[in-house]
Amino acid sequence: MSGKHIDTTKSNEEFWKELGIDIEKHDELMKVLPEVFENVYLTQKNRPKSIAYFDKFIADIHGARPKEVVERKNNGDKVIGAFCAYFPEEIVHASGAVPLILCGGADFPVADAEKVLPRNTCPLIKSSFGFRTSRTCPYFLSADLLVGETTCGGKKKMYELLNEYTPTYTLHLPHKKDDVEARKLWLNEVKLFKNKVEELTGNKITKDRLNDSIIRVNRKREVLQELYDTRKVNPLPISGKDVLLVMQLAFFDEFDRFVEKTGELVKELKGRIKRGEGIAPKDTPRILISGTPMTIPNWKLHDIIEKSGAVVVAEESCTGMRYFSDLVDENSVSTNAQLKNLAERYLHINCACFTPNTERPEDVVRLAKEYNADGVVYYVLQFCHEFNIEFAKVERALKEEGIPVIKIETDYSQSDTGQLKTRLETFIEILRASKPKIHTGKHLTSVKHPASVEIA
Amino acid sequence: MSGKHIDTTKSNEEFWKELGIDIEKHDELMKVLPEVFENVYLTQKNRPKSIAYFDKFIADIHGARPKEVVERKNNGDKVIGAFCAYFPEEIVHASGAVPLILCGGADFPVADAEKVLPRNTCPLIKSSFGFRTSRTCPYFLSADLLVGETTCGGKKKMYELLNEYTPTYTLHLPHKKDDVEARKLWLNEVKLFKNKVEELTGNKITKDRLNDSIIRVNRKREVLQELYDTRKVNPLPISGKDVLLVMQLAFFDEFDRFVEKTGELVKELKGRIKRGEGIAPKDTPRILISGTPMTIPNWKLHDIIEKSGAVVVAEESCTGMRYFSDLVDENSVSTNAQLKNLAERYLHINCACFTPNTERPEDVVRLAKEYNADGVVYYVLQFCHEFNIEFAKVERALKEEGIPVIKIETDYSQSDTGQLKTRLETFIEILRASKPKIHTGKHLTSVKHPASVEIA
Numbered sequence: 001m002s003g004k005h006i007d008t009t010k011s012n013e014e015f016w017k018e019l020g021i022d023i024e025k026h027d028e029l030m031k032v033l034p035e036v037f038e039n040v041y042l043t044q045k046n047r048p049k050s051i052a053y054f055d056k057f058i059a060d061i062h063g064a065r066p067k068e069v070v071e072r073k074n075n076g077d078k079v080i081g082a083f084c085a086y087f088p089e090e091i092v093h094a095s096g097a098v099p100l101i102l103c104g105g106a107d108f109p110v111a112d113a114e115k116v117l118p119r120n121t122c123p124l125i126k127s128s129f130g131f132r133t134s135r136t137c138p139y140f141l142s143a144d145l146l147v148g149e150t151t152c153g154g155k156k157k158m159y160e161l162l163n164e165y166t167p168t169y170t171l172h173l174p175h176k177k178d179d180v181e182a183r184k185l186w187l188n189e190v191k192l193f194k195n196k197v198e199e200l201t202g203n204k205i206t207k208d209r210l211n212d213s214i215i216r217v218n219r220k221r222e223v224l225q226e227l228y229d230t231r232k233v234n235p236l237p238i239s240g241k242d243v244l245l246v247m248q249l250a251f252f253d254e255f256d257r258f259v260e261k262t263g264e265l266v267k268e269l270k271g272r273i274k275r276g277e278g279i280a281p282k283d284t285p286r287i288l289i290s291g292t293p294m295t296i297p298n299w300k301l302h303d304i305i306e307k308s309g310a311v312v313v314a315e316e317s318c319t320g321m322r323y324f325s326d327l328v329d330e331n332s333v334s335t336n337a338q339l340k341n342l343a344e345r346y347l348h349i350n351c352a353c354f355t356p357n358t359e360r361p362e363d364v365v366r367l368a369k370e371y372n373a374d375g376v377v378y379y380v381l382q383f384c385h386e387f388n389i390e391f392a393k394v395e396r397a398l399k400e401e402g403i404p405v406i407k408i409e410t411d412y413s414q415s416d417t418g419q420l421k422t423r424l425e426t427f428i429e430i431l432r433a434s435k436p437k438i439h440t441g442k443h444l445t446s447v448k449h450p451a452s453v454e455i456a
Numbered sequence: 457m458s459g460k461h462i463d464t465t466k467s468n469e470e471f472w473k474e475l476g477i478d479i480e481k482h483d484e485l486m487k488v489l490p491e492v493f494e495n496v497y498l499t500q501k502n503r504p505k506s507i508a509y510f511d512k513f514i515a516d517i518h519g520a521r522p523k524e525v526v527e528r529k530n531n532g533d534k535v536i537g538a539f540c541a542y543f544p545e546e547i548v549h550a551s552g553a554v555p556l557i558l559c560g561g562a563d564f565p566v567a568d569a570e571k572v573l574p575r576n577t578c579p580l581i582k583s584s585f586g587f588r589t590s591r592t593c594p595y596f597l598s599a600d601l602l603v604g605e606t607t608c609g610g611k612k613k614m615y616e617l618l619n620e621y622t623p624t625y626t627l628h629l630p631h632k633k634d635d636v637e638a639r640k641l642w643l644n645e646v647k648l649f650k651n652k653v654e655e656l657t658g659n660k661i662t663k664d665r666l667n668d669s670i671i672r673v674n675r676k677r678e679v680l681q682e683l684y685d686t687r688k689v690n691p692l693p694i695s696g697k698d699v700l701l702v703m704q705l706a707f708f709d710e711f712d713r714f715v716e717k718t719g720e721l722v723k724e725l726k727g728r729i730k731r732g733e734g735i736a737p738k739d740t741p742r743i744l745i746s747g748t749p750m751t752i753p754n755w756k757l758h759d760i761i762e763k764s765g766a767v768v769v770a771e772e773s774c775t776g777m778r779y780f781s782d783l784v785d786e787n788s789v790s791t792n793a794q795l796k797n798l799a800e801r802y803l804h805i806n807c808a809c810f811t812p813n814t815e816r817p818e819d820v821v822r823l824a825k826e827y828n829a830d831g832v833v834y835y836v837l838q839f840c841h842e843f844n845i846e847f848a849k850v851e852r853a854l855k856e857e858g859i860p861v862i863k864i865e866t867d868y869s870q871s872d873t874g875q876l877k878t879r880l881e882t883f884i885e886i887l888r889a890s891k892p893k894i895h896t897g898k899h900l901t902s903v904k905h906p907a908s909v910e911i912a
Contacts, residue, residue: 118844118865120576150631153608156811157845170811172638175606176628181641185630188637355612355626383839388574389613409574 005074008067012060015067019142022135029108029136030062033297040303041241046279048238048272050265054245057253061296065252066138072098073142078201081143081166083128084151085293085318086173086346090328091194093255094213095201101251102146103137104128105298107412116161122383123411124293125154132165139252140166145200147193149173151353152386169196177347177354187343194339207335214328214338216255221324223262224250228321230269231313232371235278236286237269240312241302247319248296280311285431286372290316290364290394291379292387298412301379304421310428314371316364317379322349352386360390361397368403374431375404377424382411404431461530464523468516471523475598478591485564485592486518489753496755497697500762502735504694504728506721510701513709517752521708522594528554529598534657537599537622539584540607541749541774542629542802546784547650549711550669551657557707558602559593560584561754563868572617578839579867580751581610588621595708596622601656603649605629607809608842625652633803633810643799650795663791670784670794672711677780679718680706684777686725687769688827691734692742693725696768697758703775704752736767741887744827746772746820746850747835748843754868757835760877766884770827772820773835778805808842816846817853824859830887831860833880838867860887 006018017023037058057065069079078097082089083104092099109130110123116133117126131137140146148159148170162168172189174182194205227246230237246262253261272278287310289301294317302312315321328345332338350360368376376398380388391407398405406427410416462474473479493514513521525535534553538545539560548555565586566579572589573582587593596602604615605627618624628645630638650661683702686693702718709717728734743766745757750773758768771777784801788794806816824832832854836844847863854861862883866872 116848118841118847120839121841121845150811152841153809154841154845156631157808157842160812161845161848172630172632172635174628174630174641175612179628179644181637181644182628185637185641188635352613353609355606356616383576383841385574385577385608385610385839385841386613389577389610389617391574392572392617 006070008071008074012063015070016062016138019066019070019138020135021138021141025134026062026136029106032108033061034059036297036299040299041245044239044241044279044306046277047242048265048268050261050268051238051242051245053261053264054242054249057249058245058296061252062138065254066142068254069098069100069139069142073144078144079142080145080147080197080200081139082147082149083155084149085323085349085351086149086151086171087147088190088193088342088346090210090213090217090342091190091197091205093216094205094210095197095203097144097197097201097203100139100143101295102128102139102143103131103296105248105295105412106131107414109134109136110412117158120383121154121158122152122381124295124381125158127295127412129158129162132162145169145196147171151351152384154383169193173353175353175355183343183347186347187340190339190343190346205335207332207338210335210338211330211332214332214342215330216259218327218330220250220255220259221327223259223266224324226266227262227269228314228324228371230266230273233273234286234372235276235282236280236284236311236313237272237278238265239279239302239306240287240289240315241299241306244294244299244302244312244315244319247315247323248294250323251295251319283432283435285310285374285428285435286313287311287428287431288314288316288364288368288371288373288376289320289379290367290376292381292384293318293320294379295319300410300412300414300417301377301408301420304417304424305377305428308421308425308428310424310431313373314367316360316367318349318351321367322351325349352384352390357390358393361394364394365397365401365403368398368401373403374435375406375427377427378405378407380407380409382409404434462526464527464530468519471526472518472594475522475526475594476591477594477597481590482518482592485562488564489517490515492753492755496759497701500695500697500735502733503698504721504724506717506724507694507698507701509717509720510698510705513705514701514752517708518594521710522598524710525554525556525595525598529600534600535598536601536603536653536656537595538603538605539611540605541779541805541807542605542607542627543603544646544649544798544802546666546669546673546798547646547653547661549672550661550666551653551659553600553653553657553659556595556599557751558584558595558599559587559752561704561751561868562587563870565590565592566868573614576839577610577614578608578837580749580837581614583751583868585614585618588618601625601652603627607807608840610839625649629809631809631811639799639803642803643796646795646799646802661791663788663794666791666794667786667788670788670798671786672715674783674786676706676711676715677783679715679722680780682722683718683725684770684780684827686722686729689729690742690828691732691738692736692740692767692769693728693734694721695735695758695762696743696745696771697755697762700750700755700758700768700771700775703771703779704750706779707751707775739888739891741766741830741884741891742769742828743767743884743887744770744772744820744824744829744832745776745835746823746832748837748840749774749776750835751775756866756868756870756873757833757864757876760873760880761833761884764877764881764884766880766887769829770823772816772823774805774807777823778807781805808840808846813846814849817850820850821853821857821859824854824857829859830891831862831883833883834861834863836863836865838865860890 113126113130568590569582569586
């Protein structure tokens with residue numbers, strides 16, 4: 001649609017047509033989603049009221065927000081889509097363009113992708129590619145530029161093919177973060193990306209604009225950390241599923257509104273904590289999920305866990321803590337210093353793509369303790385060699401601390417749901433058996449871990 | 457065995473015991489190999505006489521050569537093992553250490569590897585890891601240092617685990633080769649590797665020693681190119697299988713002897729060419745294999761193809777042309793210039809691990825023409841995302857030139873041999889049907905390609 005004015009006041013269907021959506025296929029997708037959402041989300045009891053904003057967002061996810069994005073385009077702004085937590089969105093904001101982290105969590109477009117990509121490729125890669133080639137995602141079709149990155153072999157080679165549909169720019173993330181040359185290379189990549197964005201938008205990214213953008217993205221990361229802090233408490237004031245939804249929308253929503261709405265949610269949750277209200281009894285086993293990301297509408301693992309008598313208390317994931325941990329220094333004296341601080345911040349993300357990656361097993365142990373998790377579910381998207389092999393080290397680190405862990409490798413299909421449910425129910429039963437029964441009004445103290453934290 | 461003196465005059469079994477081989481498991485492996493070799497190799501007719509040296513090498517592959525390597529160790533030399541064509545062996549030679557490219561082509565140790573590595577990992581990765589953990593490879597057990605590289609996610613993460621068995625050093629190969637910072641990073645890696653090898657061996661790598669080593673490795677690459685040149689001729693003077701064997705041993709054998717013996721083979725083949733002698737009739741379909749490497753004893757694909765009425769005329773592979781194409785400049789004026797030339801030479805290898813990698817589809821087309829191939833078999837080791845996804849571009853390039861191609865994705869097991877045979881027979885039948893029948897004594901001219909080349 002690049003450059004074309006599109007009327008956003010018309011019906012969704014008219015809007016989609018103008019955008020170039022394959023209406024017939026898209027209708028099939030839209031038929032499935034509400035039912036899935038209802039079954040996963042609306043069956044939950046005692047949800048916080050402020051989650052209504054996010055429910056509403058998802059209910060019209062291909063309508064209202066894409067229209068806003070296209071309005072920005074009608075006004076001359078560019079749209080830049082990406083796929084990964086290494087995408088330095090501050091630079092995009094500072095240029096006046098709209099950053100989006102794109103679809104890739106649905107099984108629906110996988111069949112389309114498999115016309116080109118091998119079947120035994122990670123479902124996230126197939127889903128992203130398929131959403132573009134099947135023309136069923138308005139976000140993809142709004143993008144003027146897609147930004148890939150070299151986090152894994154599958155993605156890096158997929159981006160070469162994606163470039164044949166929409167111009168795709170691949171950030172060169174090094175394999176190591178601890179050597180001087182690798183840091184130089186990455187800093188240079190961040191600079192080149194700034195140049196690329198300036199060239200695309202025609203806007204100069206000044207020190208002031210970048211500083212403003214750094215501060216605003218920091219606020220987004222802070223409010224997400226506050227949201228996660230409420231999950232350290234027992235009983236848990238919000239389900240894992242609901243937080244996952246907020247996290248997923250953090251990549252799509254308009255920036256300031258998202259911070260405001262998440263702030264309202266945090267406020268409500270703090271009230272719940274004060275009143276000792278939870279979404280599950282205090283002796284409910286608490287799970288940390290660690291591993292590969294989950295993008296909309298990939299709610300499969302959370303749903304199974306939370307329907308099997310446990311709660312998810314945190315995600316060591318790129319659709320979790322890896323997205324918002326670490327802020328960027330707000331006091332840089334020059335654009336160069338800003339870019340250096342940005343580059344450094346992004347290199348702190350402990351993705352399994354790095355070698356070695358000793359910080360990640362340490363992180364998982366630390367987070368399990370911080371969030372008072374009774375056990376860890378290690379989540380691997382099928383055929384992700386990096387996270388799959390790194391499990392050996394994470395498992396060892398957890399075992400040394402006596403923290404139970406189970407590895408779940410799966411895709412986006414529903415074919416293994418029954419089997420996963422059985423395995424996870426058993427795991428949760430073991431966790432429950434090793435927990436002391438709660439009879440008092442006091443906070444739960446688990447067998448191995450420090451006492452629960454109360455924040456207010 | 458690091459540092460320990462081992463008697464190499466004893467029987468193989470005594471030698472293996474001292475080296476730390478798991479004799480019982482190793483016996484199982486040794487029981488299978490001779491039969492496989494006989495079935496694959498010794499059933500061939502009209503082999504060149506000079507191949508006898510290589511047959512003999514393989515017949516005692518865990519005996520004679522490992523004993524030589526250990527004798528070098530007894531004399532104080534170090535042994536450095538590696539897994540990839542990016543391993544700058546010139547540096548190792550120049551230090552006085554023994555470079556080896558290690559085992560990883562057998563199904564045998566895969567079960568051991570799968571105790572730690574995920575099943576859906578590339579067989580090469582599992583086999584390499586399993587050979588070390590199962591203690592069934594004397595080369596692995598001789599190594600003082602293993603050298604990995606970041607060519608793919610699976611290998612890079614496997615090396616972290618391998619490091620728990622034998623010290624493993626991972627070369628940081630960048631994802632891109634066309635940008636200045638990536639070249640700087642790689643040059644720095646080559647320098648750091650030189651330092652590492654100097655530290656390990658205690659020997660200074662002087663300009664003269666490195667120059668000598670560059671010249672010698674160039675000679676090895678040249679003799680392999682000469683060997684490949686004989687395959688451009690029709691009728692083909694040597695089977696693809698036999699050349700594969702020579703290539704595989706290029707990574708294990710003593711340097712100067714290998715050059716001498718390969719030279720003898722080339723001389724014999726040139727005689728055959730002069731006399732018009734071939735190992736198959738002139739109208740036999742000619743296949744270029746393109747894709748992932750094949751290490752000992754992975755002869756599966758060549759065996760099926762050559763038993764199905766076709767011949768393999770070249771391998772666009774790291775156990776093929778990617779190993780010896782491009783020499784290193786022999787006239788560097790300083791060690792820095794030598795290292796720069798070395799680094800540049802290695803970056804010319806067009807592995808699918810690079811993004812973009814536009815040179816590789818071009819290479820495959822060029823080689824198919826140069827070697828008068830009637831078709832290309834694109835070979836992918838299971839779960840190798842890089843080569844698997846890159847097929848889309850290679851296939852397109854070949855189709856544009858009217859060159860037939862088939863993709864074969866497989867592992868080291870024999871479970872799919874029947875199915876592969878059927879698919880390849882059909883492919884070869886199609887190639888044969890599109891070839892003009894040869895009734896004259898003249899060289900075959902295929903339908904689409906330039907006339908065959910005769911070298912003498």
